[in-house]
Structures are given as C-alpha cells and as structure tokens.
Amino acid sequence: MKKMHKLLSAMLSAAVCAGMLAGCSGSSSGSAAGSQTASGSAGGADYTVGLIQYMEHTSLDEIRTALEQRLQSQAEAAGITVDVQVQNAQGDPTNISNICNKFVGEGVDLIVAIATPAAAGAAGVTEDIPIVFSAVTDPVTDLQLDSLDAPGGNVTGTSDSIPVEKIFEVAAELTPEAKNFGLLYCTSEPSSAGVIADAKAYLDANGGSYTEATVTNTSEVQQAAQTLVEKCDAIFIPIDNTVATAMSVVAEVANEAKIPVYVSADSMVKDGGLASAGVNYTNLGEKTADMVLEVLQGADPATMPVQTMTDVNVVVNEETAAAIGVDVSAYVN
Numbered sequence: 001m002k003k004m005h006k007l008l009s010a011m012l013s014a015a016v017c018a019g020m021l022a023g024c025s026g027s028s029s030g031s032a033a034g035s036q037t038a039s040g041s042a043g044g045a046d047y048t049v050g051l052i053q054y055m056e057h058t059s060l061d062e063i064r065t066a067l068e069q070r071l072q073s074q075a076e077a078a079g080i081t082v083d084v085q086v087q088n089a090q091g092d093p094t095n096i097s098n099i100c101n102k103f104v105g106e107g108v109d110l111i112v113a114i115a116t117p118a119a120a121g122a123a124g125v126t127e128d129i130p131i132v133f134s135a136v137t138d139p140v141t142d143l144q145l146d147s148l149d150a151p152g153g154n155v156t157g158t159s160d161s162i163p164v165e166k167i168f169e170v171a172a173e174l175t176p177e178a179k180n181f182g183l184l185y186c187t188s189e190p191s192s193a194g195v196i197a198d199a200k201a202y203l204d205a206n207g208g209s210y211t212e213a214t215v216t217n218t219s220e221v222q223q224a225a226q227t228l229v230e231k232c233d234a235i236f237i238p239i240d241n242t243v244a245t246a247m248s249v250v251a252e253v254a255n256e257a258k259i260p261v262y263v264s265a266d267s268m269v270k271d272g273g274l275a276s277a278g279v280n281y282t283n284l285g286e287k288t289a290d291m292v293l294e295v296l297q298g299a300d301p302a303t304m305p306v307q308t309m310t311d312v313n314v315v316v317n318e319e320t321a322a323a324i325g326v327d328v329s330a331y332v333n
C-alpha cells in the first residue's frame with residue numbers, strides 16, 4: 001500500500017510539473033455554492049486548492065486567515081495564481097466527508113485541512129491528491145503517517161504539538177497550592193487523547209492528582225466545568241476544538257469560583273483562560289502556506305517532513321488574573 005502511495009504521489013508530482021510547463025490552463029473548475037474564492041483570477045488560476053476548516057473558533061480562524069494571506073502573497077511573488085475554495089465543516093462529520101468528496105470530485109490540485117478531524121477526513125477520501133494539514137497535534141497517530149520526517153504518502157503539513165509539562169510548570173509557578181487538576185476534554189477528539197495522557201503522566205510523576213470531566217459536544221461543556229470547579233484546585237484543557245468553542249463559558253464558571261484555568265493554546269487565554277504555553281498559530285498558518293506552495297510546485301509530500309513549532313510562548317490573561325486574584329506579573333511584558 002505504502003509503495004503505491006509513493007508511486008502515485010511521484011506520478012502526481014510529475015503531472016503537476018507537466019501542468020506547470022503547460023500553464024495548466026483550465027485546471028480551475030470555479031467555486032461551488034457557499035465557498036469563497038480568494039484569487040483574483042477564478043476560472044483561469046494556475047492551481048485550485050480546496051481548503052477545509054474543521055469548525056469555527058478563535059484559533060482555527062486565526063490559522064486560516066494567516067494561511068490564506070501568506071498563500072496569496074507568496075503565490076504572487078512566485079508569479080502564479082492559486083484559487084482557494086474555503087469550506088467550513090462546522091464540526092460535523094457528515095459535512096467533512098461531503099466537503100472532501102466534493103473537492104476530490106472537482107479534481108482540485110491540493111487539499112488544505114485545518115485541524116485533525118478535517119485532515120483525517122481528507123486523508124480518508126484520497127491517496128492521490130496531495131493533502132497539506134495545519135495544526136494537527138499528533139499526525140503520526142491520527143493520520144497514520146510513517147513518521148514526522150518522512151510521512152510516506154500523499155499527506156504532510158504542520159503540527160501544533162507542545163511539551164505539556166511546560167504548562168504545568170507555569171501552573172506550579174502561578175498557583176503552587178493547586179494540586180488536584182480537573183481535566184476537561186472531549187472524548188471524540190483524537191488531538192486531546194495524547195495531550196491528556198501526557199498530562200496524567202506529568203501529574204503522577206510530580207505529586208499532583210487529577211479528576212476528569214469529559215464531554216461529547218459543546219453543549220455539555222458548561223456542566224462539566226461546573227462539576228470540576230466544585231472538586232478541583234485548577235482546570236487543565238488540552239488542544240481540544242470542542243472545549244475551545246465554549247471557552248468563554250468555561251472562563252465564566254471558573255472565574256466565578258476563583259479557579260485558575262490552564263490551557264494549551266493562546267486563543268483559549270484570549271477567550272478567558274488564565275495562562276497557556278503553546279505555539280504561535282499565525283506562524284503555523286504561514287508555515288503551512290509555504291508547504292502548500294512547495295507541493296503545488298512539485299515537492300513530494302511523502303518525503304516532506306512535518307513541521308513542528310519550536311517556540312513555545314507563555315501567554316497570560318491579566319483580566320482573568322485580576323478577577324481570581326492571581327499574580328501573573330512575571331509573565332507580563
């Protein structure tokens with residue numbers, strides 16, 4: 001199977017190169033109803049890209065904006081035009097599969113997928129069309145890559161994996177008395193599983209303890225947060241799309257109870273969490289765009305390493321800190 005992946009993508013790269021030489025005219029099939037096109041030359045673009053975003057929340061929106069801007073500016077610099085069809089799956093598995101099948105049916109040159117469920121959906125419908133993912137926390141496990149360095153098939157991209165212990169080190173500094181952490185996450189989100197396993201291992205090894213409250217969708221988040229603030233000293237949230245969507249609700253419940261919420265993405269701090277250590281998602285989106293252009297111009301995803309972010313930034317919310325009486329001045333600059 002893997003051999004075939006490699007062969008197919010090698011053939012595909014050759015086809016893309018041939019397309020470039022021929023000017024690839026007529027490769028754009030126009031945009032479907034409800035999608036936006038971000039190219040000034042729809043219908044005559046050199047390349048057509050289908051972009052699927054898993055759902056709307058602060059971080060995924062930030063990634064998409066940065067990715068689209070960078071893609072257009074770099075395409076212009078390279079003298080090529082890229083027609084991007086943007087679709088949002090609104091967190092719905094049926095939408096994911098419909099959108100991905102539509103992209104395949106239209107014969108797009110490449111699929112960009114933001115967040116794990118979107119990337120897994122795209123990888124499930126094609127082994128031929130190159131897929132560049134953005135912000136997939138654990139791509140080797142969840143997208144069945146051979147390795148980060150050599151993915152082996154038609155799929156590569158950027159990962160937002162982070163050293164979880166960094167977040168607990170910040171917690172130990174800001175609220176050293178907090179020992180029992182409430183773990184709040186969605187059971188059906190693959191990206192949360194690995195981070196939660198790391199969190200448990202860290203707490204077990206460092207004299208902490210934990211209580212779990214899991215949800216299956218956004219509407220359960222408020223009740224889960226309420227349960228945790230009654231039992232725990234602090235709350236920890238992994239890179240979980242479902243909880244991120246309801247982050248302001250979590251912040252309201254926790255601030256009322258004066259419980260610190262430690263999160264794994266800056267967007268959840270923006271939306272009311274106390275502190276996070278995580279990647280810069282604008283940079284991540286831009287890096288993804290650069291990979292998209294490389295693949296469009298003939299690079300082979302099978303041998304293109306997944307990019308991870310080496311800079312982990314601590315971000316704090318001063319308003320939340322003031323509301324619950326925690327001194328975060330060490331992290332304010």
Ligand code: TRP
Nearest residue numbers: 059115116136137191239240265
């Ligand atoms: N990493 C998540 C995934 O693999 C997507 C994601 C990006 C995310 N930024 C986030 C989730 C911020 C929650 C909060 O699906």
